[in-house]
Amino acid sequence: MVNFLKGLPSTDLLSTERVGRATKLALDLPNAASTLLQYNDFIGDRGFLNNLATFLSKAHNDKVEAKNLCASSGASHMLEHILAMLTRPESVTKYALFQNPTYHLSFRIFEETGFTKDQFVGIPEDNQYGLDVDYLEAFLKDKFGSGQDNGKDDYYDAVLYCVPTHANPSSTILPEEQREKLVKLARQYNVLVICDDVYDLLTYQGTMPKRVVAYDLESNDGSSKPVIISNGSFSKILAPGMRVGWIEAHEALIKRIGLSGSYESGSSPSNFSSIIVSQMLCTEDPEISLESNIENLKKILYDRLIEGVWKPFQELLEPLGCSSTLPAGGYFLWVRLPPGVPCELLKQVIATHKIDMVLGYGNLFSTPRREPNTDEFSDHLRLCFAHYTTKELQEGMKSLENVIRLALEQKTL
Numbered sequence: 001m002v003n004f005l006k007g008l009p010s011t012d013l014l015s016t017e018r019v020g021r022a023t024k025l026a027l028d029l030p031n032a033a034s035t036l037l038q039y040n041d042f043i044g045d046r047g048f049l050n051n052l053a054t055f056l057s058k059a060h061n062d063k064v065e066a067k068n069l070c071a072s073s074g075a076s077h078m079l080e081h082i083l084a085m086l087t088r089p090e091s092v093t094k095y096a097l098f099q100n101p102t103y104h105l106s107f108r109i110f111e112e113t114g115f116t117k118d119q120f121v122g123i124p125e126d127n128q129y130g131l132d133v134d135y136l137e138a139f140l141k142d143k144f145g146s147g148q149d150n151g152k153d154d155y156y157d158a159v160l161y162c163v164p165t166h167a168n169p170s171s172t173i174l175p176e177e178q179r180e181k182l183v184k185l186a187r188q189y190n191v192l193v194i195c196d197d198v199y200d201l202l203t204y205q206g207t208m209p210k211r212v213v214a215y216d217l218e219s220n221d222g223s224s225k226p227v228i229i230s231n232g233s234f235s236k237i238l239a240p241g242m243r244v245g246w247i248e249a250h251e252a253l254i255k256r257i258g259l260s261g262s263y264e265s266g267s268s269p270s271n272f273s274s275i276i277v278s279q280m281l282c283t284e285d286p287e288i289s290l291e292s293n294i295e296n297l298k299k300i301l302y303d304r305l306i307e308g309v310w311k312p313f314q315e316l317l318e319p320l321g322c323s324s325t326l327p328a329g330g331y332f333l334w335v336r337l338p339p340g341v342p343c344e345l346l347k348q349v350i351a352t353h354k355i356d357m358v359l360g361y362g363n364l365f366s367t368p369r370r371e372p373n374t375d376e377f378s379d380h381l382r383l384c385f386a387h388y389t390t391k392e393l394q395e396g397m398k399s400l401e402n403v404i405r406l407a408l409e410q411k412t413l
Contacts (some may be wrong), residue, residue, distance in 0.1 A: 001356035001357065001358070002357055002358075002388060002392060002393070002395070002396030002399065003357075003358040003387070004357070004358060004359050004360055004381070004382070004383045004384055004396065004400075005358050005359060005360040005382070005384065006358075006384055006387045007168070007331055007332070007384050007386070007387075008240060008384075008386065008387055009236065009239075009240070009297075009386050009387065010386065010387050010388060010389065012389070013297060013300065013386075014239045014241075015239075015293065017287070018280070018287065018288060018293060019238075019239065019242070019276065021285075021287060021288045022276050022277070022279040022280045022288050023276050023279075025279040025283075025288070026275045026276045026278070026279050029275075035047075035275055036271070036272050036275050037272070039266070039267040039271075040267045040268055040271045041267065041268060042258045042259055042260075042263040042264055042267055042268060043069075043070040043071060043254060043257075043258030043259075043263070043268065044069070044070060044071025044246075044258075044268040044270070044271070044274060045071070045268065045271060045274055045275055045278065046066075047275075047278055048071060048274040048275060048277065048278040048281075049066040049069045049070075049071065049246075050066050051278045051281035051282045052064075052066070052069055052246060052278075052281055053065055053066040053069060054281070054282070055281045055290065055291070056248070058291075059201055059291075060200075060208065060210075060211065060214075062210060062211070062214060064248065067251050067254070068217060068248050068249060068250065068251060068254060069246050069247070069248055069254070070246065070247050070249075070254045070257055070258045071244070071245070071246055071268045071269075071270050071271075071274050072231075072233075072244075072245040072246055072247060072269070072270060073243045073244065073245065073269040073270040074233050074235060074240075074243050074244070074245045074270075075196060075198050075231045075232065075233040075235070075245050076105070076109065077245075077269070078231055078245055078247055079106065079109050079161075079194060079196075079231060080109050080112070080113055081257065081260070081262075082192075082194060082229060082231070082247070082257060083109070083110065083113040083114075083115075083159065084113055085256060085257050085260055086154075086155060086156060086159075086192055086253070086256065086257070087113070087114075087155060087156060087159050087192065088114075088155045089113070089114040089115040089116075089119060090114055092153070092155040092156070092157065093115075093155060093156055093157060093158060093159055094119065094143070094157055094158060095119055095120075095121050095143070095157075095158040095159070096110050096115045096119050096120050096121070096158070096159055096161070097121050097122075097123050097136070097139075097158055097159065097160040097161070097191070098120065098121070098122055098123065098160070098161050098162075098367045099123055099125065099130070099131045099160075099161065099162040099163060099167065100122030100123055100124050100125065100366065100367045100376075101125070101169055101170060101362065101365035101366055101367075101377050101380075102161065102162070102163060102167070102168065102169075102365060102367070103163065103168045103169075103196065103365070104364045104365050106161055106196075107120070107367070107368050110161070117368050117369055120367050120368055120369060121139065121367070122366065122367030122369075123135055123136050123139065123160070123162075125167075125170060125172055128172065128325075129172060129173070129174060129175050129178065130162075130163075130164060130167055130170070130172035130173060130174040130175075130178075131162050131164070131172075131174055131178070131182070133174075133178045133181050133182050133185065136160070136182070136185060137181075137185055140158070140185060140188075140189040140191070143158075144157065144189050144190075146188075147188035147189045147190070153190065153225070156190050156191060156192040156227075157189065157190040157191065158189065158190070158191045158192070159191065159192045159193075159194065160186070160191055160192070160193045160194065161194050161196065162174075162193065162194070162195060162196070163195070163196045163197075163199070164179060164195050164197070164209075164211075164212050165197065165199060165200045165203075165208065165209060165329070165330075166199035166200070166202065166203070166327060166328065166329040166330025166331075166332075167330075168196070168199070168330070168331070168332060168365075168382075169332050169334050169360065169362075169365050169380075169382035170332075170334045171325070171327035171328070171329070171330050171332050171333070171334055173209060173328060174209070174212075175209075176209050176210055179209070179210065179212045179215055180215050182212060183212065183215040183216050183219070183227065183228060186216075186227035186228065187224055187225065187227055190225070190227075191227060192227060192229070193212065193227055193228045193229070194229050194231055195211070195212050195213065195228065195229065195230050195231060196231050197211060197230045197231060197232050198231070198232060198233045198235065198236050199236060199329060199330040199331065200232075200329075201236075201237050201294055202236060202237065202294075202297065202298060202301060202329045202330055202331070203298075203328060203329040204298055204301070204302040204305065204327075204328060204329050205328045205329070206328050208329075211230050211248070212228050212230065213228040213229065213230040213248050213249060215228070216228035216249075216250065217250060220250055226249060226250030226252055226253050228249065229247050229248070229249040229253060230247060230248040230249065231245070231247050232245055232246045232247065232248065233245035233246075234277060234290075236331070236386075237290070237293070237294050237297065238277065238280070238290060238293060242273045242276070242277065243270055243273055244270045244273045244274050244277050245270070277290070280293070301331075301385070301386060303390055304385045304386065304388070304389070304390050304393055305326075305327065305333070305385050307390045307394070308385050308388070308389075308390040308391075308392075308393030308394055308397075309333050309383055309385045309393050309397060310326055310333065312393075312394055312397035312398070312401075313333065313335070313397065316397055316398065316400075316401040317335065317397070317400070317401060317404065320338055320401070320404050320405065320408065321337075321338030321339060321341075321408075322335055322336060322337060322338055322404070323335070323336045324336065331384050331385065331386045332382050332383065332384055332385070333382075333383045333385060334380060334381075334382055334383075335380065335381045335382075335383060336379055336380055337379045337380065337381065337404065338404065338408060339379075340411055341379065341404065341407050341408060341411060342378045342379055343359075343361040343362060343363065343378050343379065343380075343381070344378070345407045345410065345411065346359065346361075346381075346403055346404070346407055347361070348407075348410070349403050349406045349407050349410065350403060353406060355399065355402070355403060357396070357399055357400070357403065359381055359383075359400075360381055360382035360383065360384065361378075361380075361381065362376075362377030362378055362379065362380030362381060362382070363375075363376055363377050363378050364382075365377060365380075365382065383400075
């Protein structure tokens with residue numbers, strides 16, 4: 001059985017040997033008891049943040065400074081923490097904006113921090129280049145006029161969740177000129193932009209674009225309110241179970257987020273694991289280093305993308321009327337079904353013929369509203385290629401071809 005909905009790495013990509021070696025290095029540190037087992041700095045262990053800054057600077061070919069980093073226990077928990085610290089959905093923050101389609105489990109996090117579906121607004125993609133920034137501009141102008149100077153306010157009038165690079169589920173990449181425009185709009189209209197940047201380092205083809213947060217940092221001389229947060233994680237590039245991540249943002253936002261009551265009381269929530277990861281960040285030993293782990297992941301995942309799903313897609317699904325675009329990185333292939341074949345028909349076929357398959361149906365990734373549009377993305381599938389071997393993916397694509405063929409036959413009856 002292939003579960004194409006699962007957005008997680010297969011266990012063969014999770015190296016217990018690498019983590020074990022790094023853990024031994026951490027435990028052998030002369031101050032291990034206080035570094036690993038004691039309360040630590042609010043925003044994260046200083047050595048970890050320094051090593052992370054050096055690692056990210058090399059990975060992005062762009063200067064990343066430790067003062068702009070804060071450790072986290074992963075992107076999902078940090079998203080919740082950011083919303084709790086920087087938004088007030090019952091008073092100041094009127095709208096929760098989402099790149100549409102987007103990561104489906106983010107919606108619940110917003111609701112559990114006080115937002116309602118009445119405040120949810122989907123900002124569409126332009127089908128090729130990700131978030132439609134021009135559409136966003138029109139929406140903000142309609143709701144807020146010409147904008148206003150909120151540089152001294154603690155909170156934001158709106159919050160935008162987006163995945164600028166290798167978007168989930170569409171794998172689109174926001175062009176650099178649109179990233180720069182997004183920062184300007186966010187400043188003009190007092191919008192907090194949370195960039196889910198967990199797939200950036202899994203770029204298989206082409207050049208990784210500059211982070212959106214870099215434009216905010218480079219152009220902020222202290223007179224402007226910072227508006228961009230890059231939310232990163234080691235879940236996709238090392239192991240989800242490590243529960244380590246980071247954010248990059250202006251120092252003013254780092255202080256607000258890292259000096260919260262929960263962090264002051266309990267210190268950084270990922271301290272133990274971050275010290276282990278820190279050993280991977282600062283070594284050149286290929287059996288330990290995170291850099292070598294990422295390079296190995298990229299080779300395997302690229303093979304799974306090309307040989308496991310893309311070539312089978314071209315051979316098996318395209319002749320049936322499906323369409324897609326080859327991703328340059330990330331975890332997902334976003335497939336449009338043949339005309340007149342909705343996801344509901346695939347569900348019926350799978351149930352009727354008792355086919356052992358789980359699919360990521362497109363409307364799952366649609367921004368919820370009080371009155372949901374069930375037709376939105378109802379002709380799309382998100383196929384994750386990270387959770388299975390190339391051979392297993394090939395078999396899964398053959399099964400999917402069979403499902404679509406049966407759906408086409410049923411459609412013509």
